[in-house]
Amino acid sequence: QVQLQESGPGLVKPSETLSLTCTVSGGSISSYYWSWIRQPPGKGLEWIGYIYYSGSTNYNPSLKSRVTISVDTSKNQFSLKLSSVTAADTAVYYCAKTGIAAAADRPYYYYYYMDVWGKGTTVTVSS
Amino acid sequence: DIQMTQSPSSLSASVGDRVTITCRASQSISSYLNWYQQKPGKAPKLLIYAASSLQSGVPSRFSGSGSGTDFTLTISSLQPEDFATYYCQQSYSTLRFTFGPGTKVDIK
Numbered sequence: 001q002v003q004l005q006e007s008g009p010g011l012v013k014p015s016e017t018l019s020l021t022c023t024v025s026g027g028s029i030s031s032y033y034w035s036w037i038r039q040p041p042g043k044g045l046e047w048i049g050y051i052y053y054s055g056s057t058n059y060n061p062s063l064k065s066r067v068t069i070s071v072d073t074s075k076n077q078f079s080l081k082l083s084s085v086t087a088a089d090t091a092v093y094y095c096a097k098t099g100i101a102a103a104a105d106r107p108y109y110y111y112y113y114m115d116v117w118g119k120g121t122t123v124t125v126s127s
Numbered sequence: 128d129i130q131m132t133q134s135p136s137s138l139s140a141s142v143g144d145r146v147t148i149t150c151r152a153s154q155s156i157s158s159y160l161n162w163y164q165q166k167p168g169k170a171p172k173l174l175i176y177a178a179s180s181l182q183s184g185v186p187s188r189f190s191g192s193g194s195g196t197d198f199t200l201t202i203s204s205l206q207p208e209d210f211a212t213y214y215c216q217q218s219y220s221t222l223r224f225t226f227g228p229g230t231k232v233d234i235k
Binding site for chain 1: 157158159161163169170171173176177180182194204208214216221222224225226227228229
């Protein structure tokens with residue numbers, strides 16, 4: 001049973017870089033896609049981006065200029081860096097395993113879904 | 128960008144009620160639609176993927192339907208543990224996955 005655990009500083013100063021790590025246990029990171037999602041206090045969910053174990057990435061265009069997601073297969077971990085943070089980046093950050101299934105309607109297309117989530121970690125941006 | 132809307136934004140229901148939540152996409156997304164349940168202080172949980180496929184371990188009282196732009200999540204007989212917020216999410220555009228704003232289901 002795959003489990004995920006986020007870790008990293010709970011407080012980041014404005015203009016600095018937020019850095020989080022997600023440790024995967026109970027399975028190998030060397031398959032599937034791996035996502036980061038965040039949820040500001042009292043608000044909905046926002047997808048940040050995903051990485052494939054090979055290192056290929058896909059980022060939310062609204063965050064793309066500030067986001068880097070990387071993977072370390074030797075440690076079974078993947079990481080998130082978000083630069084130049086402001087108070088608007090205050091949120092609970094979740095990592096999630098992202099499964100895929102072959103699409104019924106389009107060849108070579110896949111359904112993506114976040115099927116295993118970490119418990120989340122709260123990051124506050126404040127001086 | 129594909130925008131997702133949900134209705135209602137909240138509803139009150141009783142144990143045993145049949146509950147239906149609607150999700151609408153701003154353009155056709157075929158069946159690239161997932162449903163999640165989130166309880167306060169907890170991570171979301173996947174219920175349905177590909178519009179109508181029940182995730183392993185999810186009770187059969189949950190079902191999803193729809194294709195194109197209009198989708199529904201149905202709880203056939205609401206249970207006490209089902210009071211939560213439900214989100215839809217599209218994966219048709221792999222450039223940007225987007226979530227709906229959520230529907231909160233609480234006790235009448």
